[in-house]
Amino acid sequence: MSGPDSSSPSDVLLEVKDLHVSFTTYGGEVQAVRGVSLTLRRGETLAIVGESGCGKSVTARSLMRLLPPQTSKIRQGSIRFQGRELTGLTEKQMREIRGSAITMIFQDAMTALNPTITIGEQIMEGIIRHQKLSRSEARKQAVEMLELVGISNPESRLKQHLHQFSGGMRQRIMIAIAAVGNPSVLIADEPTTALDVTIQAQILDLFKLLQRKTGVSIIMITHDLGVVANIADRVNVMYAGKVVESGTVDEVFQHPQHPYTKGLLASMPRLDSDRNTPLQSIPGTPPDLFAPPKGCAFAARCPLAMEVCADFQPDTTSLSGGHGVACWLQDARAKQMVPPNANTFIRSAIG
Template sequence: MAKVLEVRDLHVSFKTYNGEVQAVRGVSFDVNKGETVAVVGESGCGKSVTSQTIMRLLPSPPSMIKSGEIMFDGKDLTKLDEKQLEKIRGAEIAMIFQDPMTSLNPTMTVGGQITEGLMKHQKMSKEEAKKKAIEMLRLVGIPSPESRISQYPHQFSGGMRQRAMIAIALSCAPKLLIADEPTTALDVTIQAQIIDLMKELQEKVGTSIILITHDLGVVADIADRVVVMYAGKVVESGSLDEVFYQPKHPYTWGLLASMPRLDQSSDQDLQPIPGSPPNLLNPPKGCPFAARCKYAMKICTQEMPETSDVSSTHRVACWLQHPMAPKVEPPAMAVGGE
């Protein structure tokens, strides 16, 4: 399958008064044409920093791309200047941000924000862009798009603003769509509609999607592959079935055990992961999850585990995969139900 994006050994840090925060530490993953890759993990694990680095949206300073490659369409995005990036952003790679109220321009009509990209990247006339904008609003399910196109973001509800963001992002039919927590702060009914909409548009347009989220329910509904991040590193990656039904990393077990399930009895409590993520000003030299892991061995605190192949598509960075490690089965709560 053709690869749309290849992230290779990406390291991103932030300069602060207290020192260097190593936010992303050697992240690697691919996105194939027409597939959805979910990047999951707790807040602060490096998901959003990774996605914003792909778009080159982080201000520098304080952010720094220390090393690594982000290959897109034969070009390394880390090497491009601002003028070259402007031709790619919006046209070939688009992003749906976490909070549409702060991402949409409050001084511009919603229609104006859609037509701006169409006129710039597609070289459409004002009239052509307006017709396309109405078509996009209709496509994302906004009623009466002919009148809504002249309204401002504050005149839209939360769900409609998120739909408008999707319309803006997809208006130029990008090859890659990055959705950063696209359903946060929306009620469950609207969440389901947004996910269904993204799946429907993906089928129509053929766009590849990177979904940044901590909601494993959303992941189960839309993702083809899953990348699990912790403390700026990828600790496990594989197909949806591999990560949900054959998870190998104790952190993945913890995430799955903390997710409510339909087959769970009412007297069963959710199992939170004890402790807190490490301070990335001074990350541990061994496995970053060792301090919170009840299966941790001496080696876990001393050396970073190598990433090993469980299958051709399933990879995990954990000392439990070593031939000399004790055999440990995941808790029942940490394996997805049928």
């Protein structure tokens, strides 16, 4: 069975099919991404969510071919951008796409930006390289972009260095650098993790503003379901290198079908819950991706697991409204068994 995809070919900007990425380490080969498929449509925000180590950031960096070639490898799969296959491009060809058609915002601005040169030079560098403009024209664009992302006195700010900006302003500068070339796709990898809730809300509003003004498509990588609910149109939930559930945010949040998704949602604090009620958690730990399980990777932690879950990987079952889930509970071929040890967190999530 194939996953859901209700979009027409003309709407799809980026399409990933059966992507497998591994890393060579002293301890062996880590299978970090194991058959990920996703689509990004024009003008939408797609969130990729999951706990640390699930493969979401590796997936994002694979789209831009930013993984270290010495230790990483795309073992199989396809990444097509505007109909063009990216996995076979040379590094020179990819450099023409990075920073212009596809750009990326990283989590930590202090390590992603250069503290030794001015902010203006860093913004203008991409403009001059990709748009072939003069320095005066590039400077004008840089000023306009700083104004757009909400930095006051942009003319004087261009001359300043990274240490002269707060954390929220640094993130705005990162967004300005990524968006100044009017890219088709903007990938944001945990862009609000280190920010307080007030600044986080401002940054998310800025992404929405950019999308309205430029029509850019956004891939938002996050472990924060609150961010997903605030900004995304669709969401892919990842676990152990695989997409286990996908669909619109409303479908996945209001009608979750995979036990892992239900567990994530049950662990979120709720405004309508008693403040003395403890948050629920998912017992156990993710599997070792040096030797992934042959069946469903979540089976060992899942209170609804059946015998088939441990022995075979589930296909993605298409539900209504483009909602897809990779779980044997949704597969008509699985025997209907009474699940053992249905823990409280699942019962609560199911309601």
